[in-house]
Amino acid sequence: MSVGTAGGTTSAPRVEPTQTAQTRGRARGGHEQTGRMVGWSGALVLVTVCSLVPVLWIVFLSLKTPASATDGSFIPHHWTLHNYRDIFNAGIFTQALRNSIGIALIATALAVILACAAAYAIARLDFPGKRLILAISLAVAMFPQISLVGPLYNLWRQIGLYDTWPGLIIPYMTFALPLSIYVLSSFFREIPWELEQAAQVDGATPYQAFTKIIAPLAMPGIVTTFIIVFIICWNDFVFAISLTSTTSAETVPAAIAQFPGVSQFTVPYGDIAAAAVVVTVPVMVLVLLFQRRIVAGLTAGAVKG
Amino acid sequence: MSTIALEHIYKRYPDGFEAVKDMNLEIGDGEFMILVGPSGCGKSTALRMVAGLEDISDGELKIGGEVVNQRAPKDRDIAMVFQNYALYPHMTVRDNMGFALKLAKVPDAEINSKVTEAARILDLEQHLDRKPANLSGGQRQRVAMGRAIVRNPKAFLMDEPLSNLDAKLRVQMRTEISRIQQQLGTTTIYVTHDQTEAMTLGDRIAVMRAGLLQQVGTPAELYGHPNNLFVAGFIGSPSMNFLPGELSGDTLRLPIGDVRIPERLRGRLGRGPGGGRGGVIAGIRPEHFEDAALVGDRSRGHTFRAKIDVLESMGSEYYAYFVVEAERVSSSELEELAADAGGADLPRAQGNQVVARLDAASRVRQGEEAELWFNAERLQLFDPEGGQSLLPADGNGAASGAAQPAGTGGAAAGTAADTGGTAADT
Numbered sequence: 269m270s271v272g273t274a275g276g277t278t279s280a281p282r283v284e285p286t287q288t289a290q291t292r293g294r295a296r297g298g299h300e301q302t303g304r305m306v307g308w309s310g311a312l313v314l315v316t317v318c319s320l321v322p323v324l325w326i327v328f329l330s331l332k333t334p335a336s337a338t339d340g341s342f343i344p345h346h347w348t349l350h351n352y353r354d355i356f357n358a359g360i361f362t363q364a365l366r367n368s369i370g371i372a373l374i375a376t377a378l379a380v381i382l383a384c385a386a387a388y389a390i391a392r393l394d395f396p397g398k399r400l401i402l403a404i405s406l407a408v409a410m411f412p413q414i415s416l417v418g419p420l421y422n423l424w425r426q427i428g429l430y431d432t433w434p435g436l437i438i439p440y441m442t443f444a445l446p447l448s449i450y451v452l453s454s455f456f457r458e459i460p461w462e463l464e465q466a467a468q469v470d471g472a473t474p475y476q477a478f479t480k481i482i483a484p485l486a487m488p489g490i491v492t493t494f495i496i497v498f499i500i501c502w503n504d505f506v507f508a509i510s511l512t513s514t515t516s517a518e519t520v521p522a523a524i525a526q527f528p529g530v531s532q533f534t535v536p537y538g539d540i541a542a543a544a545v546v547v548t549v550p551v552m553v554l555v556l557l558f559q560r561r562i563v564a565g566l567t568a569g570a571v572k573g
Numbered sequence: 574m575s576t577i578a579l580e581h582i583y584k585r586y587p588d589g590f591e592a593v594k595d596m597n598l599e600i601g602d603g604e605f606m607i608l609v610g611p612s613g614c615g616k617s618t619a620l621r622m623v624a625g626l627e628d629i630s631d632g633e634l635k636i637g638g639e640v641v642n643q644r645a646p647k648d649r650d651i652a653m654v655f656q657n658y659a660l661y662p663h664m665t666v667r668d669n670m671g672f673a674l675k676l677a678k679v680p681d682a683e684i685n686s687k688v689t690e691a692a693r694i695l696d697l698e699q700h701l702d703r704k705p706a707n708l709s710g711g712q713r714q715r716v717a718m719g720r721a722i723v724r725n726p727k728a729f730l731m732d733e734p735l736s737n738l739d740a741k742l743r744v745q746m747r748t749e750i751s752r753i754q755q756q757l758g759t760t761t762i763y764v765t766h767d768q769t770e771a772m773t774l775g776d777r778i779a780v781m782r783a784g785l786l787q788q789v790g791t792p793a794e795l796y797g798h799p800n801n802l803f804v805a806g807f808i809g810s811p812s813m814n815f816l817p818g819e820l821s822g823d824t825l826r827l828p829i830g831d832v833r834i835p836e837r838l839r840g841r842l843g844r845g846p847g848g849g850r851g852g853v854i855a856g857i858r859p860e861h862f863e864d865a866a867l868v869g870d871r872s873r874g875h876t877f878r879a880k881i882d883v884l885e886s887m888g889s890e891y892y893a894y895f896v897v898e899a900e901r902v903s904s905s906e907l908e909e910l911a912a913d914a915g916g917a918d919l920p921r922a923q924g925n926q927v928v929a930r931l932d933a934a935s936r937v938r939q940g941e942e943a944e945l946w947f948n949a950e951r952l953q954l955f956d957p958e959g960g961q962s963l964l965p966a967d968g969n970g971a972a973s974g975a976a977q978p979a980g981t982g983g984a985a986a987g988t989a990a991d992t993g994g995t996a997a998d999t
Contacts, residue, residue, distance in 0.1 A: 460657070460659065462655050462657060462659035463659050463661060465624075465626050465646075465653075465655070465659065466653065466655060466659035466660075466661075466720075467661075467672075468625075468626070468645070468646040468647055469624055469625075469626070469646045469647070469651065469652065469653045469730075470647075470652075470672050470673035470676060470720070470724075471647040471673050471676045471677055472647060472676050473647065476676060480672075481661055484663045485661075485662065485663060
């Protein structure tokens with residue numbers, strides 16, 4: 269799922285060098301330039317093909333009839349929306365989709381809000397143990413998640429968080445925080461300190477200075493962090509499969525694994541592919557919506573330069 | 574509008590470095606005070622302490638008679654113009670200027686009228702709905718000014734507001750700032766390292782060096798009666814020439830000849846710390862030299878001959894450079910001035926290089942020997958040890974200067990003893 273979005277974002281910046289190479293080629297008209305242009309175009313095509321083929325394969329698979337799912341052809345012989353109808357009619361997928369959206373959004377929002385506060389403190393204040401905190405938070409991110417599944421399972425059972433939304437939101441948030449803090453603190457560090465001082469002199473409280481000046485300027489960073497964290501939560505499988513058991517908290521990746529086949533010995537490839545395509549859509553919409561905001565350069569004009 | 578008083582202010586950093594030492598400065602209501610000095614002298618730190626952006630290590634800061642040491646910047650009712658403007662890039666010019674009022678919960682209609690008024694004063698009306706990124710440097714600077722003036726604060730604090738502009742614009746904005754300040758009558762502290770800005774803008778100037786206040790006074794006082802070598806060398810452009818000298822009785826023995834000390838200086842010299850004997854450093858400003866041929870009455874000065882190495886024509890005047898063979902004048906203060914001007918790395922000429930400003934009517938030629946004259950009444954004498962002036966300001970000169978408004982500064986010194994002959998000194 270994330271393969272598709274990764275392909276989309278990597279191909280976007282690749283376009284630029286090609287264009288500059290073209291204009292340069294026109295200006296000088298040398299063979300060297302034409303060669304470079306061909307080289308860049310080739311690389312671009314290669315990257316696009318590599319990242320799009322798996323996506324296309326999944327899309328085509330989802331459009332095949334169950335009988336022809338494993339026929340070995342790339343393009344379906346019989347086009348059908350049967351699989352999509354199937355997953356939306358079975359309650360398990362729609363409920364999982366609802367869980368996925370709710371859990372991922374809440375966990376991401378909490379993580380980003382907490383990370384904003386922490387990153388701002390790390391970027392602005394000089395306190396003892398600042399580096400240590402950053403190092404520890406990164407260490408948390410390196411911790412293999414699978415090793416925590418067992419203890420968490422037992423703990424959640426004991427305190428009644430097993431198979432609930434908070435039961436997934438808490439670990440998602442925890443594992444998303446280190447990365448968020450790291451990304452956001454580097455964004456906050458880029459914002460000239462004078463802006464905040466100017467706001468203070470203008471009569472702003474530290475909270476007002478943050479919400480009215482710093483946060484709007486760090487918006488590209490906040491949005492970027494939000495999307496990264498959302499994708500991590502959205503795609504998680506390990507926690508989702510281990511800490512849930514019913515549709516009350518099961519997210520899409522876990523639900524897909526539980527799709528019932530026609531018999532015990534058939535894998536419902538078509539349904540799985542259709543579900544995979546559907547869950548990719550929200551991520552793609554998010555990225556497309558905020559693509560412009562992610563572009564940095566909002567701070568241009570703040571200070572002379 | 575308000576008075577600002579710094580009483581025994583110190584700034585100490587955790588590593589023990591003292592950026593500002595025992596600073597005492599009183600700024601009157603509506604006064605335009607300049608803090609000037611080479612980079613790293615503590616002037617910006619002092620300003621930021623007044624703004625509340627730096628903690629005060631020791632001493633008391635009073636704004637309008639109230640001690641504000643512990644108050645946050647927002648509770649001090651001051652406006653600041655930053656060196657790099659610090660405009661909010663995500664807001665339009667209008668929102669930038671109205672931000673402080675909005676935070677103060679001023680009604681929208683009032684914000685609008687105040688912003689429009691400020692925009693009119695600053696000629697920004699057609700740019701109100703643009704973002705800072707789309708403005709030129711000069712326009713951004715004016716927005717930063719506008720952000721300060723809409724507030725009608727107790728004081729303006731300006732931290733080198735013109736240093737990012739190109740030379741021509743800087744001169745324009747300088748007059749603009751002066752005009753606005755007079756119009757509004759707001760107490761202003763202005764930090765700069767540019768002595769020209771300091772001389773032209775300020776009601777009074779406070780010269781700082783290495784965290785210590787060197788001298789506070791009107792431009793005329795600083796020009797006419799510098800307290801020490803540092804102030805003497807810092808104020809004035811081109812800067813004062815320094816020559817080693819020897820005092821004996823009424824005569825000052827200089828490498829360019831023996832000079833009879835005029836009556837007026839002798840009285841002040843007697844009251845000075847040196848008592849009127851021994852080795853001194855003599856300071857002569859370039860503008861107090863003249864082509865001897867153009868001087869009518871040479872009796873008040875000293876005539877000598879020198880070979881002109883370089884002659885620069887400014888159109889309105891000449892700058893003549895010549896070398897006086899003598900032991901180099903050296904003092905830590907002068908070294909620092911040279912370093913600040915970026916001259917520390919230049920190859921040193923043998924002896925002391927002297928620059929003289931001559932009238933455009935002069936017939937002096939480059940590479941030829943010329944007869945020059947300087948006005949002995951405008952001599953400055955300094956103790957070679959501590960750099961202190963040996964000529965304490967005489968009563969009427971310094972005292973009358975204190976009440977003078979800005980603008981009378983420049984070259985005309987307090988008790989104007991004009992040069993003889995042509996008006997080289999205006």
